[in-house]
Amino acid sequence: MPVVLMADSVSYDKRLDVVVAEGDVVILQDGQSVFADKAIYNEKAGEIIADGRVFLQDYNANIAFANHVNLSKDLERGVVVNPMVITSKRERVTAKVATKNGDNQRFTSASYTPCERCRDSRSRPPVWSIHADKIDVDNKNNMIEYENAEIDLLGIPVGYSPYICCPIRRKSGFLFPKASIYKTTGFFAATPYYFAINKSTELKVTPYAFAKAGAMLSEKFKHKFNDGEVSISGAVAQYKNEYFLRGTKVLKKRAISKARAARVPATRGYGEMKSFLPINDNFSLNIYEIAASDPTFFRARPFFGKRNASFLESNSSIDGYFVTPRSFENHYVRVESLHYQSLSAHDTLYKQSHESSPVILPSVNYTYVSPALLWGSRAMVDVGALSLARKFGNNMQRASVQLSWTMDAIAPGGQLFTPFVHIREDVYHNKQNRIKNELHSLYFKNKRPDSRAKTAKALVCEKSETPSSETYFYDDIEDVFDEQQQSDQLLFSQKYKPMRKISTNKKFKNSANRMFPQAGVGWKMPFFVDELGGITISPVAQIVTSTTKKDSIKIQNEDSLGVDFTDGQVLQENRFPGKDRLDYGSRCNYGIDISRRICSSTVAAFLGQSYSFSKPPEIMKSIGIEKGFSNVVGNARADLFDGFVDVIYRFRVNNKHLSPMYQEATFSLGPSELRAHGTYTFLNRPATTDKKQKRFEQLSFALSSSFAEFWSASAGCILDLNGMRRHTSLEKVDKIMPIRKKKEGRYHRHDNTLSKFVSISYNDECFSAGISLKHSIFKSRDVRPGMTVLFSVVFKGLGGVKQSVNSGIGK
Known part of the structure; x- marks a missing residue:
């Protein structure tokens, strides 16, 4: 490649065959450039010598400053004295001497840091840096090596290593190992291995070794297309805990009851696949499939990021x-x-x-x-x-x-009318399969229960209301089935009353159709009242009418099982989710929305109610909707002083005695130096199998502080405000367990604190570190309550470590 030379003055010595350029010298070749005060080009020796304020830039946008350089004419080899290099990633390298040989560079007596200089004092040391005798950069193999390296933190040596090796870009090899301690699994260690298959495909395989839970192997595969991506991940573990069952064999007889309560499979794991694949400019294929072997696999392994998931949803679509x-x-x-x-x-x-x-x-x-x-x-x-x-x-x-x-019509005076008409036709075809009795099958499959268990006796009962089911119950069931099996019995009988076997193995089919016409009109008239300080008042009303015919028993309800009545649903045409249940009858919905905005602050409130002319569906009674006036719903919102105060409060009040039925408040108050966050939830008489549980009341509260540049801290807790709760065996299966139990009776007093945490962290452009402590009171199968400690240290460009420790409390 030819060399382009530009300067204020250029002289040529024919005898020595030397070109001397002075004054703003610029040398360009093949995407690389050299700027200097003076440069000498020796054509016979094939070298370029530059002095003064030398500035070099390569084709990777890396920049080097020096006082003297000696380079080959193709700029691929040379020596740089006292260089200071700034890479394209804003990293800095200084050295006494730097040599370059094609794709390889060596820095002698060098220092490296990815941290930017302090703006207040440029002489202040960086947050962290590495000082090494030699730093070798191999751009061909994407590796960088440090010899006799010393790691400094704020200018203070904190570590030494004779050799450090890390990749510059994606490269196959071992990643930083990790180790933790959890109550369920005990101590474990893992060493991931990363496969950089090609530029668009990668695979990470991680073997785990647990002290109490055997071994596990996880993988994550990812492939990227021009406009899409496919990711497949999963794990398989061989569970081997001395306190639980492995298959049908009891490893410790003294822990039989615990093993039965745990019901942990011998081989467990999960699989997950997600992808986004554009078909054309308008259509795309989205795939997300996930499955786990048992309920507590993720809860006992929080490093998968699904510890608090209550269910797994798989959804694939075009x-x-x-x-x-x-x-x-x-x-x-x-x-x-x-x-x-x-x-x-x-x-x-x-x-x-x-x-x-x-x-x-x-x-x-x-x-x-x-x-x-x-x-x-x-x-x-x-x-x-x-x-x-x-x-x-x-x-x-x-x-x-x-x-x-539908139509939006604006009448004189600013009134907005929204009439609508809906006509829907549904056709259903149902096929009822025989329901196999799970308890009966489970008992007779294991014909040899524990020797201490009594013989189960099948008793008869009254005829079941479901003509296609089989129902069995047993006396002395407490000795035969474990606690979770007893919990399932509670769905049918709290007192284990004798029942009679019903066996109807017939399958039946039925079809049904329905037509649902619905019409209505909405009205809204916002107006501004300057006399009241610039308040905007918007009364709203809506009339909805439809048939009062009830659904046939042949129509099965599958997607409208839940129902709620809040400020966001009072003006909805159909207050049920899904399509299987319809909102029959005629009603009038009305409310008022008031808001005021002053500079950077906004205050607003909404109040609404519904009046039913006909009897609504029976399930509506549980949320305060009956014939006549419904419960009153509303909200209050405040956003003051550019987010200094941010509060949202929602409620539902009984229209007869004005007692609260539902309340939820979310707030965030204060400056970033000390800010309070919280959520309060109150639900009177929630839907639960325990009819004596009257309400649900919970508060989550946290404080956060950005008390200094790059520093932040937070602390919080979740409180159960019910005080006394009645825990049935069904609730014990998968909910908070009490810490202190009352010896007599079925009531248990427990600590109102369900979980609490505290954390502190530092995070800047080149370094982050933090530690957090969380104490949770949760028990389910092999998951035990305990304290979790998580600490992390990450050096940009060098890697880091994230570890956690979980110690259980109690049994």
Whole structure:
């Protein structure tokens, strides 16, 4: 490649064949450049000597400053005296001498730091740095090596290593090992190995060794496309704990009861796959599938990041839209599959629970939105089809078509009217499979229970209301089944009353259809009242009417099991989620929204209620909706002084005696130097199997502080404000366990603090470190309450370590 030389003055010595350039010298070749006060080019020796203020830049955008350099004419080899290098990642390297030989560089008596200079005092040492006799950079193999390295923190030596090796970019090799201690697994150590397969594909394999839980192997595979990505991860573990069962063998007879309560499989693990693959400019394929072997696999292994998950959701879909350019019609299509796995110990207790879990494959939805019609109205068409299948229980196919018409009309005076009409037709086909009795199968499968257990006796009972089920109960059940099996019995009888066996193995099919017309109109009139300090008042009202016909018993409810009534639902046309349950009847919804904005502060409030002209569905009574006036719902919001105060309060109040039924407050107060965060939740008479539990009341509170530059700290706790709680054996399966128990009776007093934590951390552009302590009171199968200590130290460009210690308390 030719060399381009520019300078203020250039002279040539024919006898020595030397070119001397002085004054703002610039030498360019093949993407590399040299700037200097003076440069001498010796054509015979093939070298360039530059003096003065020398500035070099290579094709990787790395910059070097020096007083004297001696380079080859192709700028690929040379010696630099007293260089200071600033890399493209803003890292700094200084040395006495630096030599370059193609892709390799060597720095002698060198120092390295990724930290920027202190703005207040440039002589202050960086946060951390490495001082080494030699630093070798191999750009071809993407490696950097340090010999006789000393690590300084704030200018103070804190570590020494005769040799340090780390990659510059992605490269196969071992990653930093990690070790921790948990109550469930004991001490464990892991050493990940990283495979850089190619520029777009990578694989990380991590073997784990647990003191109390055998071994585990995890992997994470990732491949990136131009516009998409595929990731597959998973783990498999061989569980071997002296306190729990391994298959059907008891490793310690004195721990039989604990082993049965744990119900931990001998081989456990999980698998996860997620991908995003664009099909074209408008459509894409999204895949997310995940499954775990048992409920507590993630809870006992918090390093997977799903410790607090209550369920696993798998959802794969193809969705997209297209628009007709001339008529501006919008078409949206979505085809998906969906299934869940509960991580509740009760829901996944028996095999039948898995076999009774529904799988939705497929669910097809198509939406058409017309262009603007008469007076700005629009028409919509929603078409949906769904197939829900399970091995035991109800199988359902559903097809639905809904035609809608809506309009936004602004009347004189600023009134906004929103009339609407919906007509929906649903067709159902159900197939009821025989429900296999789980307790009966479990007992007779293990015909030899523990020798201390008494013989179970099958008793008869009254006829079941479900004509397709089989029901069994046993006396002396406490000695035969473990605590979690007893919990399942509570779903049928709290007192273990004798029952009679019913055996109807017939399968039945049925079909049903329904038509649901619904119409209504909404009204809103915002107006500004300057006399009251600039308050905006917006009264709203809505009238909704539909048929009062109730659904046929042949229509199975699968996607509308939950129902709630809050300030966000009072003006909804259908207050039920999903499509299986309809909001029949006529009602009038009304409310008022008040807000005021002053400079950077906003205060607002909403109050609403519903009046039903006809009797609503029976389930509405549990949320305060009956014929006539409903409960009163509302919220209050305040955002003051650019976020100095941020409060949201939502509530539902009984319309007869004005007692609170639901309250939730979320607040964040104070400056960044000391800020308080919290959430208060109150629910009167929550839905639970324990009818004597009257309410749920909980408070989570935390304090955070950015008390200095790069420094932050936080502390918080979660409190159960109920005080006295009644814990049934069903609740004990997967919820908070009491610390202190009362010897007599079924009531237990426990510490109101469910969990508490404190942490402090430092984080700047080149270094981060932190430590946190968390104490949780949680017990489920092999998960035990205890204290977790997590500490981490990360050096940018060098790596770091994150470790945690979990010590259990009690038994």
